[in-house]
Structures are given as C-alpha cells and as structure tokens.
Amino acid sequence: MSRVLNKKLRKKITTAEEAAKLIKPGHNVGMSGFTGAGYPKEIPGALAANIKAAHERGEEFMIGLFTGASTAPELDGVLAEVDGISFRTPYQSDPIMRKKINAGISEYADIHLSHLAPMIWAGSMGRLNTAVVEVTAINEDGTAVPSSSVGNNKTYLDQADQIILEVNSWQSADLEGMHDIYYGTRLPPERQPVMLTHTGDRIGQRNYKLDLDKVVAVIETDAPDRNTPFKPADEDSKKMAGFFLEFLTHEVKKGRLPKDLLPLQSGVGNVANAVLAGLMDGPFSYLTSYTEVIQDGMVDLIDADKMTVASATAFSLSPEYANRMNDQAKRYRDKIVLRPQEISNHPEMIRRLGVIACNGMIEADIYGNVNSTHIMGSKMQNGIGGSADFTRNSFISAFVTPSVAKGGAISCIVPMVSHHDHTEHDVQVLITEQGLADLRGKSPKQRAKLIIANCAHPTYRPLLEDYYEHAQKVCNGLQTPHDLRLSLSWHQRFLETGTMQPA
Template sequence: MTNATRILCPKLRNRIMSAREAAALIPAGANVGMSGFTGAGYPKAVPQALAEHIRTQQAQGRRHRISIWTGASTAPELDGALAEADGIELRLPYQSDPTCRQKINEGRMDYIDIHLSHVAQHAWSGFFGKLDIAVIEVAGIAEDGRLIPSSSIGNNKTWIDQADRVILEVNYGQSAGLEGMHDVYYGTALPPRRRPIQILRPEDRIGEKYLFCPPEKVIAVVETNAPDRNSRFSEPDETSRRIAGHLLDFFEHEVAQRRLPPNLLPLQSGVGNIANAVMIGLNDGPFENLTAYTEVLQDGMLALLRSGKLSMASATAFSLSPEANQELADHIDFYRSRIILRPQEISNHPEVIRRLGVIAMNGMIEADIYGNVNSTHVMGSRIMNGIGGSGDFARNGYLSVFMTPSTAKGGAISTIVPMVSHVDHTEHDVQIIVTEQGLADLRGLSPRQRARTLIERCAHPDYRDRLLDYFERACASGRGMHTPHLLSEALSWHQRFEESGQM
C-alpha cells in the first residue's frame, strides 16, 4: 500500500512492513493481546499471516502456539484462522468462533470465560501472566504518535500499556471520520488507590480521544484496507416480535407506575436478533429522547440514532451489518456527535452501571423455574460463547432482563427447565424473564411464587404442565419448601435430551 497519509509519525513510518514480516516477530509461547470486540476493530492481516507462519513451523516439526487475549469475540480472520491452524493454546475472555468452540469443547484449547469488566484489572494484577505483544488495529497515527482508535476500543488501552512490544495495523478501511468519537480514560487504578469514575450521564466525556503508545514499543506497522466482518441481522421473525412486544408493554407499564421516567433509563442491549428486534420496536414506540450505556452498538441502535428517538449512545464497539457499517461511514459526522466509544472496563464498569440505572437486556440459553439463568453452556458442559458483559450489567443494572424463545431445536428443548444445567446469573440477579409466551416480573416474589409465575407466563404450552407437575411434586416431597427440588429429576430433562434428542 503506497498511501501513507494516515501514518503521520516519522518514527513509525520507518517501521512499516508486511503482515508476514510482522507475524514472524511473534514467538511461540507468547501471550498476545489482540484488539477487537464483537467483530469490530480486530487486526485483519497479521493474524492470518501468523496462521500461515504457524502452519509452516508445524510442517517442520516445531510446535508453535500462542495465547490470545482480546476484548471479546473477533472474526474468522483472527480467531478462525488461528484456531484452524491449531495455533491457540489459550483464549480469553469471550469468543464466538465455531472452530474455537469445537476445540475448547474437545479439550484442545484452554479457555478462560470472565466478566468483561474484570479483564483489565486481572491483567494489571498479573493473573494471566506477562503480556508479551499487543497487535492493535487503529484508524491512523498522528504526527506525535497518538493512535486513532478504530471501530472498537475493548481492552486496547490495557494491552498497549502492558505489552513489551506492539504491532500496529493501520486500517484504511476504517473511516477516518472515527477520529474524535472515542473517550479513553487513563485514570483507572487498582485498589486501594482506585478513584470514582466521574460519569454522571451517558454523554459525559472523562478521557482522551486517542490511545497513547511510546513509539519505542512499536516493532511493526502494517497497512491494511479491509472492512470489519459482521453478519447481517435477520428481519425479526414472529417470535422475536412477540418478545419485543411484551418488553415494550412492560416498559409502558413501568412508566405509568412511575418506576421509570418517560424516556426510560439508559439502555444496554446484548448482541443478537432478539435484542435488535427490541431496538426496532423502540423505534416505533412512544418513548422519546432515549439514551444508551451499553457494550455494543448494533443496527437497531444506529437506526434509533438516525430517527432521533435515541439522543446519545455510549459503547465500547460497533457490531454492524455491512449495510449499517456503510451508513455509519456515509454519515460519520452525524454519528460522531452522538456516539462515544470507551474502553470496556469503563463501558462495563459496575459503579457507572449502578449510578446511571441502566436497563440491562440480554439473551440466555435457559432459565430454571426459580429464575437462575444459564447464558453460556449447552447441556451443562459445552461452552457456546461466554458470559461476555451480561453479568456486569445484570448484577448492577436498575432492571435485569433476560430474553429467549421458549423452545429451541424445533421444540425439542424447553428453555424453561426445572434446574439449569449451568448457572451464570443466579436468581438474585434476575428480575425479568421474557419469552414469546409472555413476561415474568420476578421482583418481590419468593422462590415458589417465582416458579409459578415463570411456568405460567414464559414456558411453552408443550412443557407447561410437565413443569408444573415437577414443581408440585417437589413441593409435596417434604424435602424443604423454600426452593423445592427433586434431586433425582432436576436435570433429567437434559439427560433425556442427550439420550433421545427430545426433552
């Protein structure tokens, strides 16, 4: 690439090299911090070149694997390429790649699933070991060496600060207009020196517009021109629309009861088609002047900004379809004044989430009759993606909402079960559960009251009577009436599915 207009620092122009040359600088056994969060802002060229380098080394009988730390999930050019080359020893903190998932569940790749707000602090505390190299995508480099972040920040600040050496990918495929959208806070400290995070509104800025990296740390600069890779969102189906409808009706009720203001409270929305359907519903709904304090900004939230329903959104990354990504680039000046991208330790910070009173809306795999939620594991043992930031928001938000269709696998699985096969969010952190069947408001209910409410309002009719039968027999068993269970049957639904393919 001959266009060097985005690399204005003379010291760093001298370190421009090919992705292949840069990849060769990453040794076997290294801990490597990569940029990227939900398919945005990840390095595109160096990981693919590293995968080829690893294959060459392995063909010559030399084992070459590394540990990869990111912000969250990335894309096939990073997680997929390195997993397929069998080049990942350990992965953290969140992934969604099918090859990674398979190798983790086969025991061929170690995986640390962790709350996203905890990652930077654990890295600074040394729990993961020493970070050797950071590979960070940026949208440009200023003359004084300041780095213009791209479409995500994630843990980039921490990786740059912690790493001994840094490789930069300057991606001309990222809009130059992203400059100024970011708010990188350099005031975090470990206990006991920690100070309050001074965010009182989603639109508050407390940091810098750039990332800082001593030029002497940078060992390579690679020029790329490639888009982020995110999937298109499906048009909401009837199930997603019904889930969104139940939730919007609930919001209207809460406003009428004066438990929410007319413009609600700052919104957090997980990734996925159901979450996107809720955003679409909000665009057609009665609420005005909404705000968002979230991790990821999806198509639906971009549409809310465009329509004026949403006045401001704070996040750590985009997760946009190609069409929405083009919309962002075409109208970047409009969005830059309405979007702030922050490090994930700030976007997911429990103190700020609690202070702002965030409405947390996340997906789940299953919930049990008492409101415990499993959002990470299939049939108890097999990881799907990871907990991501759902726990950060669920535990600390003003409202904690979990959403899912009432069945999966064509009706073979009930997502409301007697006991979840894995617990990510305990009943104490779960307030609202929504399926297409209805909404269960669990606030102020005892465990047995929660069970009846969940069964009656959220379970699919094909499973409702069986759940009620289980609950009533558990109550009659004499084993204890606070949270009645039949231990010999509590996980029998999962066992039956594994044996017969039907719960």
C-alpha cells in the same frame, strides 16, 4: 496517502509476514476486536501460516489469545484451524474456536468483560508479550486514532512488551473524536471514583497513548470489518420485544421509570433488534443507551431523533450501516461515544446510571436462575461476555429466549439449569414468546408459578407443573423445592434420546 504521520513509526512500516515473525511460541498476545469490529486483518493470517509451518516441521507453536470479545473468522477462525491457540479469553463466538475449546485443544477462561483489564494490570493473567491492535491512523505526535472498536486495546498497548499496529485506511478518518479513552483507572487501594455521571460524558482523551519504543512493526491495511447482515426479526422475536416494551410502558405509568426511560443496554441478536425497532414506533423520546455495541437499530433511533446519545465499546453493524457510519462518521461523533470496555461495562457506571438491561440466554429454570453459556451443562457455546456486568448492576435486568429450541426437543424453561451464570438474585424479568414474568419481590415458589404459567411452552408447562408439585413433596425444605434426583433429568433424557419430552 499513508495515515502513518509519525516519522519514527513510519520507519517501522513492514509486511504482515515480517511482523508475524516477531510473535513467538508461547507468547500471550492481546489483539484488538469486539463483535467483528476493529480486529487486525493481516497479522492473524500471517501468524497462522507460521504456526502451520512449524507444526509441519514437528515443532510446537501455540499462543495465548486475549481480545475484547468475539472477533472474526480471519482472527479466531484461522488461528484455531491450525491448533494455534493454547489459551483463549475473555469471549468467543467462532465455530472453529468453539470446536477446539470443547475438544479440549484450547483452554478457555470465560471472564466478565469488565474484569479482564484489571486482571491484566494486576498480573494475574500472566505476562502479556505482544499487542496487535488495529487503529485508524497514527498522528504526528505519536498518538493513535482508535478504529471501530476499543475493547481492551488501551490495556494491551500499555501492558505488552511489544506492539504491532495495523493502520486500516478502510476505517473512516472521521472516527477521530468519537472515542473517549479513559486513563484514570487504578488498582486497589489507589482506585478513585470514575466521574462519569451522564451517558454522553467524555472523561478521557480522543486517542491512544503509545510508547513508541515498544512499537516493533506497523502494517498498512485497507480491509472491511466482518459486518454480517441482521436477520429480519421473526414472529417470536417480535412477540418478545412487544412484551418487553409493554413492561417498560407499564413501569412508566406506575412512576417507577421516567417517561423517557433510563439508559438502555441490549445484547446482540434478533430480539434486541426487534426491541430497538419497537422503540422507533413507541411513545419514548430522548432515549439514551449505555451498552457494549452500537447496532443498526440504535443508528436508526439516532437518525430519527429518538435517541440523543449512545455509549458503547464497539460497533456491531450490518454492511449497509457500516458503510453509512464510514461515510457520515463526522455527523455521528456527537451522538456516539466509544469507550474501553472496562468503562462501558464498569459496575460503578451501570449502577450509577440506572441502566435497563436486556440480554439473551440459553435456558432458565423455574426459580429464575439463568444459563448463558453452556449446552447441557458441559459444552461451551460462546461465553458470558458482558451480560453479568449489566445483570448484577442494572436498575432492571431482563433475559429473553424462545421457550423451546431444536424444533421443540428442548425446553428453555427447565426444572434446574445445567450451568449457573446468573443466579435468581440478579434476574428480575424473564421473557419468552409465551409471555413475561416479573420476578421482583417474589419468593422462589412464587417465581416458579409465574415462570411456568407465563414463560413455559404449552408442551412443557404440564411437565414443569408436575415437577414442581412433586418437588414440594420430596424436598428437604420448602424454600426452593427440588428433587435432586430428577432436577437435571430433562437434560439427561435429551442426551440419551435427543429430546426432553418423555416417551
């Protein structure tokens, strides 16, 4: 049975091939999708075929691609493979997309996730020609039920010249009522406070508003999200999670955190899942989460009555848990809220709620500066995503990483990071499998000693100690000692020899 209940839009049902023809060379296209959830399943492939055919005819055809965050091979991958993306923002994680960015074929603007929607409204990102958004259903009144991610969809639907909708019947119809689509944001000077004061508050409406005259095509699909099974946490991930949970327990004992903590935010990955697993067995109850994505561990915490509510902008679930969510969405509607990412990542909300943030990183230096995005200074990995939204504004901000990478050829604790994403002013806690460094209230020199002693791998610890002692002798000031000639020599040595370890 069709989920397109509006009579006017039912007349616009067509094929993906026909709809894709409405996207022209040079268009800026806002597509739904956030960490492999809620992305359009048919249009990207049909568009990629059109682009490939145009290139074979010797014609130029590329688009600017805007999303919520990373998507899936069926979107980023297929369009990047045919050199169809001239410009990409705000975040990606696809290997083909990454390759095209680092080869200079696709320009990439790595933007804080909370910033993009206001920038589009202000017009600073150029004209948005087309929105391609997956929804669960179109109601008789012309509103659209969001699917498994919200991201920037509200903004794309409002701002695009034309709209193409994919109505995906794989998404549970019982998702309706889980979303909170807030239409109260404004640009300066008309901005007003966003009156969200508790994690589970609902301040918007259930569904998207649509300008029906802008909808040029509707596609009906029945295809699952890209749901990747989570890898079991390895021993290093469990150690890092253990250090973080010990730290939280200590903060409660000291009276600096309430006994049931504050709203939790965690990045995606092994360590985040290990932390969530640790919370299952920990002493904390009545937990809440104000984050970007709902992961398997959060669903487990809800099922165990350890977490009362989780707020995010998308799901990031394994296939098993995605099927559970589809089967039992009605049961989870009161415990999960999916919001636009300009609200899920809003600095005002994060600061007000007192979020405890824990994110991954590529490397940190001995003074607490963090690189989340670039390999050896120049090569993009994925992007900053929402990590800075939370790091700068959280009550506690932590970063985690193994102490070494590439079998020990790379130290993830270095004299100076090769690219700055988060400065020492915003980073409060660093964690590796070696230990935890609480950097709050520490001067740069005090941080350096703590990070080297607690977080560096034993292979690199003496080398970092030597660098720090040497830097104090040759620096032009002892506030943050550096030898600028040697501060990036570890990275240069790796590029030349394949290892940061000296010969």
